Amino acid sequence: MAKQIDDETMENVCILAKLSLTEEEKEKAKKDMQDMLDYVDKLDELDTSGVEPMSHIFGDQNVFREDVVTNGDNSKEMLANAPKAKEGQYQVPKTIG
């Protein structure tokens, strides 16, 4: 049987995903996730013992860059999209020291 999604799990998922849901949304999300997990439980039927997890389809070849500087000063372009910037830096709420 699939893992039962409880409030605590939802709470934890919201912390991980940085989302805040209203009670109503949380209930709906809980149900949706439960439905999905019940469904993907199908995978348990499949015998995968001895099968290597396949993270990459290809990857026989090494892919490297040479250690050569190719980028110049892009600070203006990079900061052009910042919702808040100050003195050439991205401004964010105070982080805990």
Add this chain to the structure above:
Amino acid sequence: MELSKLTALQLADKIKKHEISVLDGVKEVFSQIEEKDGQIHAYLDTYKKEAYARAKEVQKGIDEGIYTGPLAGVPIAVKDNICVQGKPTTCASKILEGFVPQYQAEVIDRLEKAGMIIIGKTNMDEFAMGSTTETSAYGVTRNPWNKEHVPGGSSGGSCAAVAAGEAYLALGSDTGGSIRQPSSYCGVTGLKPTYGTVSRYGLVAYASSLDQIGPVGKDVADCAALLEVIAGHDPKDSTSIDRHDLDFGKEMTDKIAGMKFGVPKEYLAEGLSPDVKDAFMETLKVLTQMGAIVEFFSVKTMEYMIPAYYIIASAEASSNLERFDGVKYGYRAAEYDGLHDMYKRTRTEGFGEEVKRRIMLGSFVLSSGYYDAYYLKALRTKALIKKEFDEAFEKYDVLLAPAAPYTAPKLGESLKDPMAMYLGDIYTVAVNLCGLPGITVPCGKDKIGLPIGIQMIGDCFMEKKILRAAHAYEKARGDFGTPEEGGREA
């Protein structure tokens, strides 16, 4: 012949022969957009002024022999998850509101080098998550064949634009069927290349191990020509492959006699709508008549494809979408109390429901205690699915499958039941899990005249085989018609 009815290659040919100018083609596209897009809403943004200016530049380039390729002078639409320098790129999400990339996708560079003209950005499901283009934060796109129906998704805007004549060609992206399924719904041709064939640099990632950019066009030859333009090794994308067989348009003969087609018999079992099944079986008949060998075989991993796909795609998405946090670009909540509240409000307000659903699922399957049971299990399942397809390709040149179990649903019906919507991806997701190329070609219509597509799947790097099969079939099928004509029954 009306200008808007031409294929991209025909248009380029007329331009080359100086029968028409580059600007004529661009003007035609904008007149179609102005006429139809109010209702269809295929575009999120159009670049009329720039396109007109660019048309003159390209004309000059063609006249001077700088642009000599087969698509020089052709206007093209681009899905809004592909970065074009200096143009808003939203992924149809509120969270990227106001984001203007200062760099651009490798495919855009390639389009420009080929002398093509970018006319605008097309609508899509938010972050390419969805099968209807209804999860867009900027409104739905309607199916040009019947405006009460969805165009499919997530590349619904691109497919609708081509179907409606609002574009000669378009770029889409396909993570679990997002080119092939809407192509089927909209009666156009769409191709998902072998993973690594087209650079992902500048494509806003949904699920990095599955995403590929691909062409959407009016016919197979147009798709082959566009694939030739966009394919090629890119050192900026570590998963890009250095291939040397990129002359896709070359071997598109009409001869498929002796070619071996395999049909997974499980694909024709329950869940497939009768109309789609009939059109599919009819297509098999046509292929047989052309001298092809069509055989049924069994795919034992079928029912594990959707679970594996959704676990893997959601897991990667949850990580890929972490960067949208209100710090560097895009939307930031107006009010917040401290750093973590800023993150939460920004993301809660910025992402739509479907995106949040997948982010939460993905965060869960990767979380401590569940990683092995869900994520690793899905990667092992993927390996088994891949193995089964490898075995099939030892026997067959091309596999045949429907593109979707049914034709385009009505607007507003799909999102009510997310699980049911996910199940609709049954025929497309394995192609992404295994990195295979797949093409959808229109093959019929349902009772109310909505298009049905057939999917042809090749082994990795075997685009030429599926293009040849699709091209030959298309010729045998004859003209599919346009939404205005209502089409002729195939």
Add this chain to the structure above:
Amino acid sequence: MKQYETIIGLEVHVELATRTKIFCGCSTAFGGAPNTHTCPVCTGMPGSLPVLNKKVVEFALRAGLATNCSINQYCKFDRKNYFYPDNPQNYQISQLYLPICHDGFVEIETEAGKKKVRIHEMHMEEDAGKLIHDEWEDCSLVDYNRSGVPLIEIVSEPDMRSADEVIAYLEKLRCTMQYLGVSDCKLQEGSMRADVNLSVRVAGSDTLGTRTEMKNLNSFKAIAHAIEGERERQIELLEMGRSVVQETRRWDDNKESSHAMRSKEDAKDYRYFPDPDLPPIHISDEWIQKIREELPEFREEKAARYQEEFGLPEYDSRILTESRHLAALFEEVAGLCGNPKKAANWFMVEVLRLMKDKGVEAEKVRFTPQHLADLLEMVDKKQISPQNAKKIFEKVFDEDIDAVAYIEEHGLKIVEDTGLLTSTISRILDENPGPLSELLGGKEKVMGFFVGQIMKEMKGKANPASVREALLAEVEKRK
């Protein structure tokens, strides 16, 4: 009170001295204005993709082989997911499941003797950006210049038992990394960072206690103090019958104490998974062999050789080999002047003194070995006085002057044929009894006359300074 044993393991981050970042072509140079070394990749722009810097793999392999690690010839990058503004993608590309190196060790020596500290694993990862607190607006500002700078993290087993051992281990790692040329390993500048995992247990027990992790330690002093403080804190808790909480603590250098870093929002669940953007890395036997062959002679081997080959004392050998750069300089000078002992002496006294006086670190000492070798040869041949040699060497040390040219130019060379000089002086004095008596009478003015005469006779083989010196000595004799 019971006897307690302190169990310490270290997680050491070493910033690699590559020219560019780990996944993009941005410079790793220090000191640029904020965000001037950034691009779409290292600021996490949508659609950007990482491409691995080959040098990072080479450096990690060097570090692994030098610390006796086994190499995972098939390794991968994983994403470590957590939200923080210095982490532009909100995931750090690191290695968890298949790190590049594992199961190595280094040997350390303290007053308590020699011991092995085992290395659990070593992996490659990217550094984060820098956060600055803005007092005016009570907000933080992010600079991504350091974002994406390559790091290796070296995770030790809990094999250390004291601050001395920890410092010896860090010194050993620093020396090894410097010898390898993979990092300058400066704690103060953050190119080497150590997180201390510490637990205590009653002596003789064989189960490990609950450990805490200490961060933000920027000097050996801070590390020593933090270890002492944390040891006491944990023992105090246990003595009071309370238990140690597994947590991360932040060291405050000003307060000289640590505090727990806790937040409801830090779920501490990093959801590691293989990065789909980066294909696996295959490390061939040939590649490993090549790197192994290129490994330098390390400090211990070098010091042993100095004792054996050059007959240097153990202490001198150790000091001279502390920096690979200085050792190389010494060896060149020794080879050129053909007298290793003299060269070693000069380094031990003069070079070290000038480094100390002028605050120059070993890696920054720059002069042409030939210049010092020449000088040592002249001292040896008594062609220059030791006092002058020291003065001249300071100029070699500061400005890398050509010692020989300088000595010639300033006439500091003591004439070779002293017999000829004294006989010539005697003869000139005898031939000029008038001026001589004036000189003996105290008339310094005639000195110039004699020097001129003698120089003329010596036909340039003498220099005015040494002539003057020898003349005065002779006059002194005749007084």
